Amino acid sequence: MLKKKLGKKALAFASAAVMAVSATATGLTALSMTAFAGEELGEGTFENGKGLPWHICENATAVMKFDITDGIYAIKLENIGGTANGGESRWDCQFRHRNLTIESGHTYRITYSVNPSNSGHMYPKLGNMSKDDQELWHSNGDELSLSYEEGLTQEQLEEKLKSASKTGNKVDYGQGWDAWYNKEYPANQWTTVAYEFQATETVKGTAEWTFHMGGQGNYAKMDCFPKDTIIRFDNLALIDMTDDASDYQAEAAYVPTGVEVNQVGYYPNGKKVATVVLSEGDTTKYDYEIKDASGSVVYSGTTDGNTKYDESGAWDYTQQIDFTDFTTEGKGYTLTVAGKTSKSFDIDKNLYEKHHDKSMLTYALNYFYQNRAMDTEDKYIPSPQSQEGSKKTLARKDSQHWPTDNAYIADKWVYIYTSKPSYSQSINVAGGWFDAGDYGKYVVNGGISLWTLMNMYERSLMVGKADKFGDNSTVMSIPEAGNGTPDILDECKVELDFFLEMMRDDGMVYHKAHDYKWTGLAVAPYDKNEGDKENKAPMRIVKPVTYAATLNASATFAQAARLFKDYDAAYAKTMEDAAIKTYAAAQKNFKKFSGWGGDTKGEGGISADLMYAPLDQNKGGGPYGDTEVSDEFYWAACELYITTGDKTYYDELMKYGTNAYGTDNAKALEISTTLVGGENNGSFSLFTWGTLNSVGSISLYVNSQAMLDKGLLTQDEVNTLKAEVLKAADSILEVQDKSAYGIPYVGHDYDTTVWKYNAASGTGDSETKTLSGGYEWGSNSMVINNSMALALAYDASKEVKYIDGVTTSMDYLMGRNPLEQGYVTGYGEHSTTYPHHRWWSGQLNSDDFPYAPYGVLSGGPNSNMEDPMVQGQGYKVGSIAPMRCYLDNVEAWSVNECTINWNSPLCWVASFLDDEAPYIERDPSSTTTATSSTDTKDTTTTTAATTAASTDASDATTDASNASTTDSNATTTSVTAASITPGQLLLGDTNLDGAVDVTDAVLLNKKAANVVTFNAQQMLNGDCYDQNGEIDGNDATALLKFLVHILKGLPENSSMNA
Structure with missing residues (x-):
């Protein structure tokens, strides 16, 4: 009987270890075999619970769910899209594999098997993702005789495909355009399709195999399948019969050193x-x-x-x-x-100043120049790309969003547009910063980003180290250098000017501007191909005014007014006037939130008179919903009081804690570390874009001495602000000290819904899971935000524990974590390379798009893992340790996005460390x-x-005498206890310590990759799949399945697993 040394905690660890092996691979991982000769695909039989590079893609109104289990990739079509459902056409629901190469003149064999729960049709094709009307194959060629077999390995499938005979039926390329109409896939039975064809065009690296399964529309005279159909895929292969030059090349799986x-x-x-x-x-x-x-x-x-x-x-x-x-x-x-x-x-x-040619601060600040919604030039971009090989530089020109960016004003909150809207009024919202991975521009996210950059400058002024941000700055590279204004303020002015454009005549400010529907990745801001089925440049819209946007603008206008005063008096006056006007407008129009009948999306259209942002307005742009704005009122009042000295604003800010403008998160002058309101529900963070009372208090603290000198604050109030800074920092240190990896952040429990496929019944169900201690979207931003509190506490006290907290926080972001993942591009031997960004899409198309520059912070681990890429890696929501819920892939938008409000605190902390860390005294x-x-x-x-x-x-359960260590260069493991007798078979025990655990799986994975050699006993113990006398990827996968209880015993093909 196998001795499986795996308790409840170890089970979680083993599951996590499975994921750690593959967390940053962009192609095949340790859970998959090396592609067979001629194989163009990275996956096709899904025997290891992994789907990538196959993934679903939703367009317009389509909604799809998927689960990968028992070697089946099951997809549920919850909303098929199409014109009848507010979508476009058949491509609203897609299942696809990208980054393929097809060579003209080469002969290919292609196959797939599909089993839908309802009969229907689909349009399979090999196309060019960068040229929508170029199709290389669409069910044409010589039909092959091949039937479905369950449980095939990829190698077995490919052998059968290579040897398949021709049926004599042939479909010409021209017939293939409409042949799919006549091909019906019957319900609840497997249909296998196989063809041999010769390619007539070459597409290198941007070919994709996709299945269109959506609703009726252009190029689709009927719905492909009914709503709620479950479509099961298996046994997909594409083989180049001519040569193996373009075989799928998997990046080697990354295994942390430990x-x-x-x-x-x-x-x-x-x-x-x-x-x-x-x-x-x-x-x-x-x-x-x-x-x-x-x-x-x-x-x-x-x-x-x-x-x-x-x-x-x-x-x-x-x-x-x-x-x-x-x-x-x-x-x-x-x-x-x-x-x-x-x-x-x-x-x-000079750790972060001298690691590269330029400092981390320089690269991180240049993020904002590179994301200006206007043309950029290479001479102002000091960073190399995070990966070599792109034919495109980082600069952009001919932007359709500059010098005009006309956006039509929405007259109500609409969740999703079923067709191009027909609003009559538009405004020019040119300039500003593109927010994140998309080309949207959002006042609320711009507001906290502006505050952070300007507070960085104010903090430097407070400690007398602001010269580096001056005109012709040593840390910035922008075209405005030399105009007499500090370069950091010049960069902020780009966004402030955009805010002015978003301000209505009455002082209220529009919430956001973005495309009326989502565009795909690898789309340039100068792409004007509206009219094709991808709609790469759809109409821009402006969402209604909100209190949140108006008060964000007011606060940052006020902050800017005092900072520009000594350099551009006229602009400072413009800022102050706008700050006063917007605050007054928010006050005049204010009504406490009373709900909107449970309709958080506004599918029927929420009246623009209700000046709160719905929580789920996430079609075409980020939602940035916020129904609690008392914190924004407090923040804006703080900034106005600091700038104007008008006691009216002191009276306003002191209302915080009385619920005058909603439900307050704290009291006046306090600094919070647990946030509620808007999208936050217990987040452990100093602030987020939606919960901002702490930033008002921090601004008061940074300016407290000057305000005391002017009689604007009392000594008791100054003391209170300092005490609040130290209190917040101490609570963060307490969390950090409990972490084995020094992270100043802890997740919280929250619920999510997942869809699971039941292979036995052929059905699927949605279930609610509680993510215990779950990390949130952008967890790394909370790490860096909390580091700011520690830095301010060091400024206040000079106690070394606080700067230790800052450097330790950076340790986590620079690779001291279980994935050994550096989360800032360009920093660390194993660091993020492919953040989710439409322009930095070199991973998808390096001919036309660059890779990301240095100095970009990834959002990082997110327990909910909403995107299909990270889940397609085989990750199951709720079963993976929070720190391991990450994938470095440009399409993994829920774990690898980047944005202005995450890079701004990176700038802040990098600036602080440059100022203080070289001079630590212990x-x-x-x-x-x-x-x-x-x-x-x-x-x-x-x-x-x-x-x-x-x-x-x-706490320990064993004596040190039972411990074993493995030299990474050795072939066997030396043990002092519990070792086995030579010849005794213990399947899975590859390190010969008498037990089967995750260390055996890691070692077996290395053997499968031919990194280490095994002795005879290790070969016997490692033969976990079918005991065929050989070690390969199947054996490594079988052991991993056993450790996480997918298998009852070893070998995998034994009767106990039947």
Whole structure:
């Protein structure tokens, strides 16, 4: 009987480990086999629970759900789209595989099997994603004789396809345009289609195989399938019979080292902690060494053996190594412990300033120039692209949104437009910043982004370090340099001018401007192809005015007025007048929110007289819904009081906490770290774009001394503001200290709905899941926002624990996390490369689009994983540790988006670290014993921090004598206890420690990839799939399935799994 050493916690860890192996692969992963010779696809039999690169795509009103189980990719068509349902046509529901290459003159064989719950039709084609009317195949060619077989591996399927005989039936290319009308797929039975054809055109890298399954419309004279049909796909293959030059090339699966460090590095006098991932019960006190770039040991020590289970974010077992007292500057250090070696890191007092040619601050700030809604030039873009190989530069020109960007004013809130709207009034909303991955522009998100950048500047003024942001700045590259105004204010003026355009004559401000429906990725802002079926440049609309937008504008206008005053008095006056006008307009029109009858989407059209933003207005642009604006009233009043000194605004801000403008999140002068209201429901963050009371108080704090001198605040109020900063920082430190990875953020419980396919019944059901401690969309933004509180506390107190908190937060973002993922492009050996962005879409089409520049922060792990790419990787919502819910893919919009309000706090924190971290002074408070290369004796040194992850030894379940370690270069594992007798078969026990756990799966995965060699006993134990005497990807997958309880036993083909 197999001894499966896997408790409840370990099960979660094993599931997470499965995902960690594949978290950043953009093609095949350890869960998939290498493509067979001639195979163009990255997946086709779904035997491993993974669908990528296949994924669903919804257009217009279409809604689809999917689940990958038992080797079937099942798709439910909840809304088929089409003109009758407010959509366009058959392409509203798609199932597709992109990034293919088709060569003219080559012979191909193609097959797929499909089983719908209702009979219907579909339009399969090989096309060019960058040229919609170019079709390379559409059910034409010589028909092949092939039938459906369940449970085939990709290799078996390809062999059958290669050997399939021709039936004698032939469909010409011209006939293929309409042949699909005559091909009906019967209900609840498998239909297998196979053809051989010769390509007549070449498309390199942008070919896609897609199935259109949507509603009636242009090019579709009937609905393809009825609403709620479940369509099951299996056994898809596309083989180049001519050669294997364009075979699908999978990126090697990334396997974390298990020694997690900041891959950029550490400051000499800063806190330095690494996290070591171990097995449950491993309480060994491991010796560790730090080596320099030459391989010489320069520092050593021993872990404390206090293994901790991280139940909040990572679901794994770890120890921490604190090497704060190693202060020698250098490059290319590595840390080796428990047979594992970390990624390299530096120790440098100018860590983020000198890591590349330009500083992180420079790259992060240049994000805003590159996302201006206007033409950009390469000479103002200092960053290289995060990946080589694009034929396109980062600059854009001939934008359709500049110098005019006409947008039509919506007269009511409409959730989705079933056709192009016919509004009569339009305004020019040119300029500003594109918000995120799309070309929308949003006042509320622009507001918090403006505040953060201007507060960064104000904070620098407060501490006397603002020169770097001056005219002809050393950290910025913009065309306005030399005009006499600080460059940071010039960049902010771009967005402020857009706000002025969004302001109505009465002072109210329109909420947002964007396309009336979504466009796809790899679409340029100068693309004017409206009229084709993709509608790449649809009509722009302006959504109705809101209190939230109006008060965001008021607050940032007021903030800008005081900052521009010494450089452009006329513009400062414009800002102050606009701030006063917009605040007065919000007051005059204000009505407390009383709901809209449960219609948060406004499908029937919500009256524009109700000046709140619906929560689900997410068609064509981000929703940015907010029904609680008391925090915006408070923030705007704070900024107006700081700027004008008018006691009227003091009286207004002091109303906060009395529910004068809604349900208040706190009281006046307080700083919150748990947010409610708008889209927030318990978020642990200093602020978000929708909950802003903290930023009002922070502005008061940053200006408190000047306001005290002017008599605008009392000493008690100044003291209160400082105390609030320290209180917020202490609550964040408390959370950070509990984390094995030093993250200053913790998720919260929230519900989500998932659709699950039942293979036995052929049906599917939606179920509600509670995500325990779930991370939210943009969790990394909350990490960086909370770092700002820690930085302000350091400014207020100069206590080293607070700047330690900031640097430790950056450690998490720079790779000290269970995925070993750096979340800022260009920073760290293993960092984000493909953020979700329409222009930076080189991953989809590197001929016409660039890759992202350096300095872009990814939103990061999101437990809800809404997009089909991350779920297509085989991730199941609710079964993956929050920190592991991530995929570096340009189409993974729910976990890998970037946006102005996430990059602005990155700028803020980078600026703070450049100012303060090189000059950290530590007060010794504890001692550690370590060995340095400069002194071969054991020496007692001091450090100001102790390991935060220690737990009582009583938490351990085994003695250290049962521990085992594996040298990554060794072929077997040396153990001191529980080892097996030679010849004893224990399937799955690849490291020969007498138990089967996730470490065996990692080792077996390496063997399947021919990274390591096995001895005879390991070969026997590792043959987990069918005991055929060989080790391949099937064996690695079988072991992973066993560890997460998909299989009852090993081998996979045994009767117990029937």
